[in-house]
Amino acid sequence: MEQLLFILAIELVVIAFVVWIAWSGVVGAPWLPTPKKRVRSMLEFAKVTSDDILYDLGSGDGRIIIMAAKEFGAQSIGIEVDPLRLWWSRRSIRRHNLSQKVEVIRANFFKVSVEDATIVTLYQGYKINKKIRDKLASELKPGARVVSYRFILEEWTPSETNEEESIYLYIV
Numbered sequence: 001m002e003q004l005l006f007i008l009a010i011e012l013v014v015i016a017f018v019v020w021i022a023w024s025g026v027v028g029a030p031w032l033p034t035p036k037k038r039v040r041s042m043l044e045f046a047k048v049t050s051d052d053i054l055y056d057l058g059s060g061d062g063r064i065i066i067m068a069a070k071e072f073g074a075q076s077i078g079i080e081v082d083p084l085r086l087w088w089s090r091r092s093i094r095r096h097n098l099s100q101k102v103e104v105i106r107a108n109f110f111k112v113s114v115e116d117a118t119i120v121t122l123y124q125g126y127k128i129n130k131k132i133r134d135k136l137a138s139e140l141k142p143g144a145r146v147v148s149y150r151f152i153l154e155e156w157t158p159s160e161t162n163e164e165e166s167i168y169l170y171i172v
């Protein structure tokens, strides 16, 4: 009986861990990193400078926020729900000595205001982008740029498109 309870407890822990890790796929896109070459193209496309405050919605391993700060001088904030990516991205930020310029918030990005952003980057999905578009429309200041990788923001007209690399730039 004790052995059975022990096995049951282990199973419950494993199930809880899997749900914990897979949660990002429920509230948005699962982790799939943007290739670094594309990250650079996105940041160049949006003309990121040291005057910018950049938010990456679903920041994964932190590659966008780290490059935005390191190569373009922007203040960068990532919002990430997956605890493993969050841990990894914080580790990379420390490794690059960027703790003054880059931070990651563990949260569902729908629950965090991005009203101070001058640039928002995202790599999510068609369906969730509709919800994101409404959030951005209500929070961003006029002139803010939104760069989406692979998926458009329906009903918004991109101010520029890089078809070859699937990068869409919008100006609010």
Ligand SMILES: C[S@@+](CC[C@H](N)C(=O)[O-])C[C@H]1O[C@@H](n2cnc3c(N)ncnc32)[C@H](O)[C@@H]1O
Pocket: 024, 025, 027, 028, 029, 030, 031, 032, 033, 034, 056, 057, 058, 059, 060, 061, 062, 063, 064, 079, 080, 081, 082, 085, 107, 108, 109, 110, 122, 123, 124
């Ligand atoms: C396709 S990956 C992109 C990661 C990173 N932005 C990049 O381009 O390499 C999507 C990320 O969004 C995260 N995510 C999905 N829904 C989210 C939500 N509602 N709030 C915070 N993070 C979310 C996932 O955990 C995943 O790391």
